[in-house]
Amino acid sequence: MELYGSYTSPFVRHCRIALLESGMQFAFVETDATSSAKLSPTKKMPFLKYIEGDKEKMLTDSSAILKSIREQSGKVFFSDNDDFNNYCTANTLLDTTINLFYLEKEDLTPAKSPYLTRQQSRIASGLAELNKLTFSKTALFTDSELRIACFLDWALFRNRITIDAYLNLKTFLDNVRNYPQFASTAPK
Ligand SMILES: N[C@@H](CCC(=O)N[C@@H](CS)C(=O)NCC(=O)O)C(=O)O
Structure with missing residues (x-):
């Protein structure tokens, strides 16, 4: 494989x-x-x-x-609808953030486009929504939690977001960063 x-x-x-x-x-x-x-x-x-x-x-x-x-591995990929919805939200935020990242390289920024402004505000409203979730404190993390953590860590790595105002997300990310499989796959 x-x-x-x-x-x-x-x-x-x-x-x-x-x-x-x-x-x-x-x-x-x-x-x-x-x-x-x-x-x-x-x-x-x-x-x-x-x-x-x-x-x-x-x-x-x-x-x-x-x-x-x-x-x-004998597991189920999402049996809980709320968990799946959180995974979908994280995917939407990832797609949005990555699109803005690529478009910025071509000098296409939210300042020049109402739709890109909408995309930018989607990141802010999405982060505020994710910040309301109750997260696992230690492994095993669910796939929605892993997806949210991959999004946050990538967006911070690329300087696309700050999460200082989102204490719940900050604590969650600190916890996931201690998870060996997450730590060993950090972007470089
Ligand atoms: N829905 C896809 C999204 C994957 C994706 O957007 N990957 C980015 C890299 S992080 C990419 O290959 N982008 C190239 C492009 O948009 O042309 C998935 O979940 O695999």
């Missing part, structure tokens, strides 16, 4: 954490945006290649990859 991605992508990181938790053998193939645009139909990372029977198969979204890893 081969997981393709970069060491900085938060979506890739969540898959790496799940693979480490599962104990399954996998090779990590470091991939950049140019290669992923050639190798995956979604032109995104992560993607996973594996053999089933005599066929090579490919999963091209982190959620599909996580579902497969969790199920192969």
Whole structure:
């Protein structure tokens, strides 16, 4: 099994954490945006290649990859609707923050576009909402918690957000940073 991605992508990181938790053998193939645009139909990372029977198969979204890893480990990928909703919120915030990050490189900023201003305000309202959640204090963290932590850590790493005003999120992230599988996959 081969997981393709970069060491900085938060979506890739969540898959790496799940693979480490599962104990399954996998090779990590470091991939950049140019290669992923050639190798995956979604032109995104992560993607996973594996053999089933005599066929090579490919999963091209982190959620599909996580579902497969969790199920192969005898676990369920979300049985709770609230937990799944929190995971979806974190995904929306990740997509939004990453889009703004890429667009800024092309000098397209919220100041120039009402829709990008809406995107920017989505990050603020989403963070305030996530800050209301009750989080696990130690492992085992749920997939929504891991996704939220991957989002926060990436957005802080890229200087996209500050969470000083969100004490609950700050305490939560400090706790997850002590989790070995999270610590060993930090963006670099
Ligand atoms: N829904 C996808 C999102 C993955 C994603 O956005 N990955 C980013 C890297 S963090 C990417 O490859 N972006 C390239 C692009 O948008 O062209 C997933 O969950 O796997």
